[in-house]
Amino acid sequence: MVRIKERYLLVNILYPGELGTKPGVPDLVVLNQPTTDALTPQALLRGIRAEVANMFGDYGAGAMEGGSLVVKYLSPATSTFILRINRAYYRLVWAALTFMSRVPVRNGKPCTFRVVHVSGTIRKAEEEAVRRARDLCFAVRDEHSGKVEDPLGNLFGATTKRPTRDVAMRDVSPDEGECSDAEMGDASDG
Template identity: 65%
Template sequence: MVRIKERYLLVKILYPNELGSRPDLPDVVVINQPTTDQLNSAALLRGIRAEVTNLFGDYGSGAIEGGNLGVKYFSHATSTFILRISRSSYRLVWTALTFMNSIPIKNGKPCVFRVVHVSGTMRKVEEEAIRRARDLIFTAQNDQKEKTDDPLSNMFRKSERSQPDVAMADLLSVEDDDSDVEMGEIVDD
């Protein structure tokens, strides 16, 4: 029996154009605002497929067809979704997400699709989504207490709480559970 190898991408939708528009809210909350209810899984998949076709043509379109691209989880409140894709073509989808610059609906807001975690199992991606949501809450609470007038210093300073430090850079970092050897890549030590 052959095991189909898949990758799960944890993707965060960020709104950097909204930075500084709401002085009453911490910047981390403004950037990570909820997504419109008009966006659903089907519209998201159509937008991703269109971008892959735009970037990679027939090759990219054929690589992601055949039922190997799907949205496993989508949250409007946290602007987070999990994509399932075959291991051989997950980089095409990642690239397409990087080039997408607005919500794929009519008159969609400008945004950034940020792949924050890649894994071979759904369980690891779910755990990472929960960890990031918890860290985002702690960061927003600390930013509300210590808000300054400079949005860049708010974005890049480390929080000062007793738990492990969480900075905006950590919330935006990418983690990959896959070992380089498994993926056939050469590792330079």
């Protein structure tokens, strides 16, 4: 028996058009603000299927039929959702999400759909969602306390300046302390 191969896409809904519009509110909070409660899994699926059909025509529309696209998790509070899609077609959905520019509800706000993780199991997708939410909380706290120069650096993976460790190195002469493979027990893979 053959198992059906699927992919899980972890997607964040971001609102970059509203950056800098709310003084006193950290930019990360504005960028990751909650999505309207009118966004339901059914509305999200309708919007994604329409975008796939628009971009890829009959081939894309046929690929999305038969229950191959399912919303497994949707959180309007964190603007995050997880999609389950057949492994052969996950790139179609990813491309369609990239080109979607509004929340798929009536009078939806302009937004950006960002695929942040692709996984073969829902467990790994959920773990990544929890890790990203925790990192976002720490980034907002650091930005609010004034520790961060670039407000989006922590979210998008910019490297932070970490203190370097001093490492002592010395040259070893062939006479003192270098062991042969026979002395090490010949730990080869073969």
